[in-house]
Amino acid sequence: MARIMEETRKAFITGNEAVTWGALAAGAEIMFGYPITPQNEVMHYWTRLAPQYGKGFLQTEDELSAGFTVCGSVQSGKKAFTATAGPGNVLMQEPFGMAEAMRLPLFAVIQQRGGPSSGTVVYSQQEVTLTTFGGNGEGHRIVYSTASHQEIYDYTIKGFNTAWKYRFPTFLLGDGYQAKMREPLEMYNPEDRGIEMIDTYPLIGLPGHIGENREPQHLCNIYSLEEELYEVVMRVSAEYEAISPELVEYEEKECEDADIIVLSHGVVSRAADDAVKELRAQGIKAGYFRPITLRPYPQKQLREAIAKSGAKKLLIAESAYGQLDRLTKQEIYGETIKIENLFMPGVGIIDYDIISKVKSSL
Amino acid sequence: MSLIKIALAGEGGQGVQSIAEILAEAAYNENKQTIYIPNFGLEQRGGVSIAFIQFSDKRIGAPKFNKADVVIALSERAVERTTIYSDKNTLFVYDTGFKVEAEMLPQEAKKIIGIAAIDTANQKLHPRVFNIIIMGAVIGLTNVVSFEAAKAALEHKLAYKFEKNPDLRDLNFRALEIGKKMAEESLKEGVANNA
Amino acid sequence: MGMIAPVTPKSWYLPSKPHKFCPGCGHGIVLKALGETIDELEIQDKVVFGCDIGCSLLAWNFFACDSTQTHHGRTTPVMVGIKRSRPELVTIGYMGDGGGYSIGSQHLLNAAVRNEKVSLILVNNTNYGMTGGQMAPTTLPGQKTETSPFGRDPELTGYPTKGPEFLAELTSDKAYVARATVAKYKQLKRFLRNALRNQMEGNGFSFVEVLSTCPTNWRTNAQQTWNFLEEEMEPYFPVGELKSPFGKGDK
Numbered sequence A: 001m002a003r004i005m006e007e008t009r010k011a012f013i014t015g016n017e018a019v020t021w022g023a024l025a026a027g028a029e030i031m032f033g034y035p036i037t038p039q040n041e042v043m044h045y046w047t048r049l050a051p052q053y054g055k056g057f058l059q060t061e062d063e064l065s066a067g068f069t070v071c072g073s074v075q076s077g078k079k080a081f082t083a084t085a086g087p088g089n090v091l092m093q094e095p096f097g098m099a100e101a102m103r104l105p106l107f108a109v110i111q112q113r114g115g116p117s118s119g120t121v122v123y124s125q126q127e128v129t130l131t132t133f134g135g136n137g138e139g140h141r142i143v144y145s146t147a148s149h150q151e152i153y154d155y156t157i158k159g160f161n162t163a164w165k166y167r168f169p170t171f172l173l174g175d176g177y178q179a180k181m182r183e184p185l186e187m188y189n190p191e192d193r194g195i196e197m198i199d200t201y202p203l204i205g206l207p208g209h210i211g212e213n214r215e216p217q218h219l220c221n222i223y224s225l226e227e228e229l230y231e232v233v234m235r236v237s238a239e240y241e242a243i244s245p246e247l248v249e250y251e252e253k254e255c256e257d258a259d260i261i262v263l264s265h266g267v268v269s270r271a272a273d274d275a276v277k278e279l280r281a282q283g284i285k286a287g288y289f290r291p292i293t294l295r296p297y298p299q300k301q302l303r304e305a306i307a308k309s310g311a312k313k314l315l316i317a318e319s320a321y322g323q324l325d326r327l328t329k330q331e332i333y334g335e336t337i338k339i340e341n342l343f344m345p346g347v348g349i350i351d352y353d354i355i356s357k358v359k360s361s362l
Numbered sequence B: 001m002s003l004i005k006i007a008l009a010g011e012g013g014q015g016v017q018s019i020a021e022i023l024a025e026a027a028y029n030e031n032k033q034t035i036y037i038p039n040f041g042l043e044q045r046g047g048v049s050i051a052f053i054q055f056s057d058k059r060i061g062a063p064k065f066n067k068a069d070v071v072i073a074l075s076e077r078a079v080e081r082t083t084i085y086s087d088k089n090t091l092f093v094y095d096t097g098f099k100v101e102a103e104m105l106p107q108e109a110k111k112i113i114g115i116a117a118i119d120t121a122n123q124k125l126h127p128r129v130f131n132i133i134i135m136g137a138v139i140g141l142t143n144v145v146s147f148e149a150a151k152a153a154l155e156h157k158l159a160y161k162f163e164k165n166p167d168l169r170d171l172n173f174r175a176l177e178i179g180k181k182m183a184e185e186s187l188k189e190g191v192a193n194n195a
Numbered sequence C: 001m002g003m004i005a006p007v008t009p010k011s012w013y014l015p016s017k018p019h020k021f022c023p024g025c026g027h028g029i030v031l032k033a034l035g036e037t038i039d040e041l042e043i044q045d046k047v048v049f050g051c052d053i054g055c056s057l058l059a060w061n062f063f064a065c066d067s068t069q070t071h072h073g074r075t076t077p078v079m080v081g082i083k084r085s086r087p088e089l090v091t092i093g094y095m096g097d098g099g100g101y102s103i104g105s106q107h108l109l110n111a112a113v114r115n116e117k118v119s120l121i122l123v124n125n126t127n128y129g130m131t132g133g134q135m136a137p138t139t140l141p142g143q144k145t146e147t148s149p150f151g152r153d154p155e156l157t158g159y160p161t162k163g164p165e166f167l168a169e170l171t172s173d174k175a176y177v178a179r180a181t182v183a184k185y186k187q188l189k190r191f192l193r194n195a196l197r198n199q200m201e202g203n204g205f206s207f208v209e210v211l212s213t214c215p216t217n218w219r220t221n222a223q224q225t226w227n228f229l230e231e232e233m234e235p236y237f238p239v240g241e242l243k244s245p246f247g248k249g250d251k
Helices: A015-025 A040-053 A063-075 A086-102 A128-133 A149-166 A176-180 A226-247 A268-281 A299-309 A323-331 A351-361 B016-029 B076-085 B117-124 B127-142 B147-164 B167-194 C027-041 C055-059 C075-085 C097-103 C105-113 C163-170 C185-200 C222-236
Strands: A009-014 A030-033 A056-059 A080-084 A107-112 A142-145 A170-175 A182-187 A250-253 A260-263 A286-291 A293-295 A313-318 A338-343 B004-011 B033-038 B048-056 B070-073 B091-095 B111-115 C047-051 C066-069 C090-096 C119-124 C176-181 C206-211 C240-243
Touching: A009 A015, A009 B016, A015 A040, A015 A080, A015 A107, A015 A149, A015 A170, A015 A176, A015 A182, A030 A040, A030 A063, A030 C075, A040 A056, A040 A176, A056 C075, A063 A080, A063 A086, A063 C075, A063 C105, A080 A086, A086 A107, A086 A128, A107 A149, A107 A176, A128 A142, A128 A170, A128 A293, A128 A323, A142 A149, A149 A170, A149 A182, A149 A226, A170 A176, A176 B033, A182 B016, A250 A268, A250 A299, A260 A268, A260 A299, A260 A351, A268 A286, A268 A313, A268 A351, A286 A299, A299 A323, A313 A323, A313 A351, A323 A338, A338 A351, B004 B016, B004 B076, B004 B127, B016 B033, B016 B048, B016 B127, B016 B147, B048 B076, B070 B076, B070 B127, B076 B091, B091 B127, B111 B167, B117 B127, B117 B167, B127 B147, B127 B167, B147 B167, C027 C055, C027 C119, C027 C185, C047 C055, C047 C075, C055 C090, C075 C090, C075 C105, C075 C119, C090 C097, C090 C185, C097 C105, C097 C119, C097 C163, C105 C163, C119 C185, C163 C176, C163 C206, C163 C240, C176 C185, C176 C222, C185 C206, C206 C222
Parallel strands: A030 A056, A030 A080, A080 A107, A107 A170, A142 A170, A260 A286, A260 A313, A313 A338, B004 B070, B070 B091, B091 B111, C047 C066, C047 C090, C090 C119, C119 C206, C176 C206
Antiparallel strands: A009 A182, A142 A293, A182 B033, A250 A286, B004 B048, B033 B048, C176 C240
């Protein structure tokens, strides 16, 4: 694989540009996309950089088409991806469902905007439910929620590898702030960091001669009998559950003796981190927990953090009206810790908001 | 340097985003932690253009802030739009080149400063370096970046223009310096007034 | 060689035979013509056959060629994704009138405009067969279906979609656009061959609508079925090549 950069280099760029460089570094071969704010610049940078590296791009007629062209491309063995947001994410649930059903190694970047409907073009964390459990299936997908440009770069590379290694559709869940803001990060060739890059392979269009040295491939997503589908879903569920322990990622700080644990994901976790530091400085025993993978969810680790701290309260802070809250509650069913919430749908959360909420909760 | 939060607002075409970007880049080049968010709502078509920038020596948390250390509003509408970012710790700066009723200005501010950047640009320099005067003013008010780093970032950003017309370099650097001095003077006046 | 020619095309997948289409359905004729064409062009190893949802889906394992199911209306973008990624493959999208002209029309239209180098075969039987015979974009005026039980009223639901006609208007000179019928087998094969050649030669978008039969949902006997195809459908949907880079159109 061609090296994208001579050596590790620092950069001060937008998150959308970080996605593009991460995709190039991961060896992505083609992007399919349709304009929607706030992900447009992923396409803008890709269309400028891609020709220099012999990569492909197609601007499709809509997000359905962008998702399905990616499905076709990965079936043919190419490292393909797309990026979308909001109503585009809604439309893409159809192809994402096909990727779940057919175990297609699709990689998509979701830059959340405000919702429902057209909402705002700015920012939110309201696409958690959609990205984790959208579609008419069981949520057999992997979702990384990033919090910084460094993570966007790192998890774009990782996202392609995860998709191709496990063959579950994989998502990087960002947001409008992460997409549009500029901050420093370090970009590198994954090989230089000893990251194993997973090879791609075709599912159709295989080499060889049918009837001589290979069988024809018949890929399907629809079954005649309910029992057939049952078996497939049960098998995929078992596989998903088996790999979940090695996939879950999370961050935990100051939970050992915490009276209250602040739980957040994505960009809000930056404010949560600062808030917990400030609260500790003021003598309040606050802890910090952040799921990096929203699917699969680090439920075991969260349960352990609750148990070891003996915390009385869990504060769930999100720029949505309870999407992380709902996801968390179903994952830690049975825990008796009191759950408080700070729901700020469609607006940014700063450390002050969390500090005030914690103080009023204790 | 502890965290400094700046909101820069103006009309489309006043070059607010350009100077925010140059300042952010200059700070980044000085190894400071920096976050720059352009406003990118529907407003970017025909509305007030706002840039949110944060500078720090340490890792910066939330990209958003509710109250700024410095607000610079470059039009009547920009003043209206940005008073919400002002509280008792905020330096609120507006240009005296447009008419602002007293009641439009924020209720709370550490200090409200009027500077004559538009007039200065028009009379002493050139209208198109108006935003560079403002950039100089930001440096004069906050020292978020060194003067040299700001010049280097300007040089980097405008290299192709300077190459075509070397006089522009001098014009821009003078604008930067004038802006910085105007801001520094306005702060001194403040001390005098308060005393 | 003294061998007897096989009765089924080499590119057919025998474990899936006999096929599952209704008696009197035209799909079998289209797929036989396509199978023979794949054999004659010797492209069995290079074909990727994509099936829409609808009766076309029953063809998903019809061929001993790499094949994939897609979603209703989404075969076109899946084929586009494959072809854009692996130009050496020969992509054949197979769909019905509902998938192509209704739910997937934006994909069809835009793939045509972009001159995507895919070959699409659309089987027009004037109704949604798989879901039980609802009105389709191609349902003829006055024709009774499950959702037009008193006959299609053009005042309420417009006139039947003439796909090849609008695609011919939208496409560049490199495109191939034709309408065939299962009633004219040799012509059907010639059009399919041209549609595949046009892709293989790198010219561009290729589209063949095939007029077909659906006695199950039409509720017709053999004679009535054939009459409907030849006397009702063909006059409304003229058969022929509307656009061909291989010389003068064959009307």
